[in-house]
Amino acid sequence: MDKGRNGRITGERTVGHVACTETYVQANITMQATAWNRKHLAVNSERQYIDLYLQYEDIIDQGSHALINSHRAGALAALQKNGLPSLKDERFKYTDVQKAFEADYGLNVKRRKMVPDLRAAYRCSVPDLDSVLYYVYNDCIEARRKDMPDIDGLFVGSLVDFAELYPEKFKKHYNKLSPDGIVSLNTLLAQNGVVIYVSGGCKVSQNVQVVNLTVGDMPVMTNRRMMIILEDCAEASVLLCDHSLAGSRHLTTEVAEIYLGKDAGLQLCAIEETNEDNNLFRTTNIVQDGHSRLAYADVTLNNGITRHSITTQLMGEGADAKISGLVIGDGAQHVDNNLLVSHEACMCKSDILYKYVLDGESKGAFAGKVYVAQGAQKSDSQETNANLCVSPKAHIYTQPMLEIYADDVKCNHGSTVGQLSEAALFYMAQRGIEPAEGRRLLQQAFAVEVIERIGFEALRNRLTRMVEERFRRGHGACGDCSLCSNK
Secondary structure, three states, rough: OOOOOOOEEEEEEEEEEEEEEOOOOOOEHHHOOHHHHHHHHHHHOHHHHHHHHHHHHHHHHHHOHHHOOOHHHHHHHHHHOOOOOOOHHHHHHOOOOOHOOOOOOOOOOOOOOOOOOOHHHHEEOOOOOOEEEEEOOOOOOEEEHHHHOOOOEEEEEEEEEHHHHHHHHHHHOOOOOOOOHHHHHHHHHEEEEEEEEEOOOEEEOOOOEOOOOOOOOEEEEEEEEEEEEEEOEEEEEEEEEEEEEEOOEEEEEEEEEEEEEEOEEEEEEEEEEEOOOOEEEEEEEEEEEEEEEEEEEEEEEOOEEEEEEEEEEOOOOEEEEEEEEEEEEEOOOEEEEEEEEEEEOOOOOEEEEEEOOOOOOOOEEEEEEEEOOOOOOOOEEEEEEEEEEOOOEEEEEEEEEEEOOOOOOOEEEEEEEEEEOOHHHHHHHHOOOOOOOHHHHHHHHHHHHHHOOOOOHHHHOOOOOOOOHHHHHOOHHHHOOOEOOOO
């Protein structure tokens, strides 16, 4: 059935290895009918999504939960008032959000299941990593019952189920960050997501691995939520992997809210290996209580446009955050990381290291701000951004910042931008190393410092080989990478 240009489309599609019936709502079909519309509506990309929500509000609510739905009215008002970010917004000046969101994407608001058996279509594993594996297709989590760990105090499941089982905890932690236009849009349209909840004192021995798969054989927009909640003295290790199964254009917004209670410890690693048609806009808000410990690594190996906004609030005395990032870009890849680390209590420590290796015509951006509040004495912060532009057409924008309102602190920041050392290449050539191999070795040596900061030993070993293969084969290497393989 085809409803015409107002855009509900149903039909038989094939996703991965599975044929299925899907229902998509097209966000922008009527708005792109003429060249005039395309030109003049591009400055107001959020309008199409507001109209879509108002038209399909009941269907969106039916596919979610009442507690999630209760936040939509506020998100709608904020989006109508402020719109999506523009290049004039300081935190978004390196990524054209309006352009990325103006295209026509489908929304699976009727919750059609597109991949009944993900294991028949995809496999993602790390040898020697003791982990329990969950798949998330667009915004729906799936795991075989026998694979789910029987651990008292651990919940890994859907946002809808969490809201139903733990309504008070949901209310305490959901949608607590200060919204920008992307967060408002996500809150308006998100129907489901993933929650990892660890109760007080529970120490999860197995690693929790979540594989996010963007699927669909037509342009699809996914709005996904994630919550990671560790109560007092809880400990967990989480590995997030982002992949794309199909060749169509995809746009994903994800809002991740992470809370660490007193003396809690979280190791978190996120790896993106999608493709040039995948646009990912992720917003992560982290709140740490006293003496909590966070080790977070964010690795981008293949992508189209990636924009990641991270806000870390050190709210309790002695909180510790180690945040690392590695970006390998070539072709027309675009990666924009924007960080804010806020020291709100005494004796907190933050250690930030981001490295970019850019080839081809790729573009990278890093803006990192460390804020030390008045009274946050004995704060200790180190912020470093190092960048390697392999190609003369690659561009990097770097902006490390400090804003300090306490007088007894130790805070340093800096950035570097450079090219491959001709002297080092000449030295290796004198010893019989081919120029291409020499360049690869220099790039890999540049990246290894970030990899060594990752807390998963098995993942460090595998990621080292992934990065080596990425440099050896260049753009598009994820088709047969050493971490993941298609069956």
